[in-house]
Amino acid sequence: MREGFTTQLTELAASMANMCSVATDLMEEATYSLLQADLAAAEKVMSSEQVLSAQSRATEESAYSLLALQAPVASDLRQVVSSIQAIQDINRMGALALHVAKISRRRHPDKAIPEPLSGYFAEMGRVAVNLGRAATEVMMTRDLTQAASLSEQDDAIDDLRRHLFTLLTVREWDHGVAAAVDVTLLGRYFERFSDHAVEVAERVIFLTTGQLPNSSVNQEVSPNDDAPKEEIVAEFERRQKELEDRLRDSGTI
Numbered sequence: 328m329r330e331g332f333t334t335q336l337t338e339l340a341a342s343m344a345n346m347c348s349v350a351t352d353l354m355e356e357a358t359y360s361l362l363q364a365d366l367a368a369a370e371k372v373m374s375s376e377q378v379l380s381a382q383s384r385a386t387e388e389s390a391y392s393l394l395a396l397q398a399p400v401a402s403d404l405r406q407v408v409s410s411i412q413a414i415q416d417i418n419r420m421g422a423l424a425l426h427v428a429k430i431s432r433r434r435h436p437d438k439a440i441p442e443p444l445s446g447y448f449a450e451m452g453r454v455a456v457n458l459g460r461a462a463t464e465v466m467m468t469r470d471l472t473q474a475a476s477l478s479e480q481d482d483a484i485d486d487l488r489r490h491l492f493t494l495l496t497v498r499e500w501d502h503g504v505a506a507a508v509d510v511t512l513l514g515r516y517f518e519r520f521s522d523h524a525v526e527v528a529e530r531v532i533f534l535t536t537g538q539l540p541n542s543s544v545n546q547e548v549s550p551n552d553d554a555p556k557e558e559i560v561a562e563f564e565r566r567q568k569e570l571e572d573r574l575r576d577s578g579t580i
Contacts, residue, residue: 344466351459353424358452360431372428383418409534416523451517458524474528488514
């Protein structure tokens with residue numbers, strides 16, 4: 328009974344890492360679409376996000392089933408509850424990538440952002456994608472040091488968004504109201520994507536240690552709280568292949 332439950336926890340962790348990887352791929356593709364005014368890339372994000380959303384719902388249902396059928400306690404309960412919260416964060420990451428793609432598609436064949444600002448959004452996209460990749464790795468390895476470092480990396484996105492807001496308020500802005508609205512929304516989407524990636528990493532800290540990030544109370548990490556890393560990686564690779572096959576069958580990739 329206990330062995331089966333441990334296997335289910337491993338599968339849950341791997342599925343979540345897979346979803347985080349997919350959401351990050353979507354933001355990378357959406358950023359490319361935004362910078363290049365690539366309609367095909369935008370539409371690819373939109374169709375792939377539907378697959379991710381369906382996988383998120385199925386994974387969340389699995390987590391709730393574990394709560395109902397296994398009645399976990401202590402660290403097991405913490406892991407399941409934290410997983411449900413992380414699934415919601417990852418689902419939002421995919422939705423935010425979708426919002427970026429929708430703006431790109433709406434302005435096609437023109438670019439949604441003024442050319443002088445392309446460099447800012449290229450950098451915001453790069454940082455957001457790096458945070459998504461790091462969050463995926465943290466979910467697979469349970470590396471608490473790396474998890475704690477993500478919030479510092481997120482500061483770069485916050486600084487870029489504040490600078491963009493400053494540019495929007497200067498009298499020399501001559502790119503029109505529509506561009507100003509798009510720039511404002513896009514800056515928010517990249518910032519929130521990064522925030523959710525950081526929150527995913529922080530949930531890994533909590534489910535592993537039982538301590539919220541920045542807690543003043545230190546607690547030893549028990550190896551029993553950490554699902555087997557090798558098993559998570561193997562299960563992640565299997566689920567990654569399954570998702571790629573589904574996307575290929577649907578003609579998305």
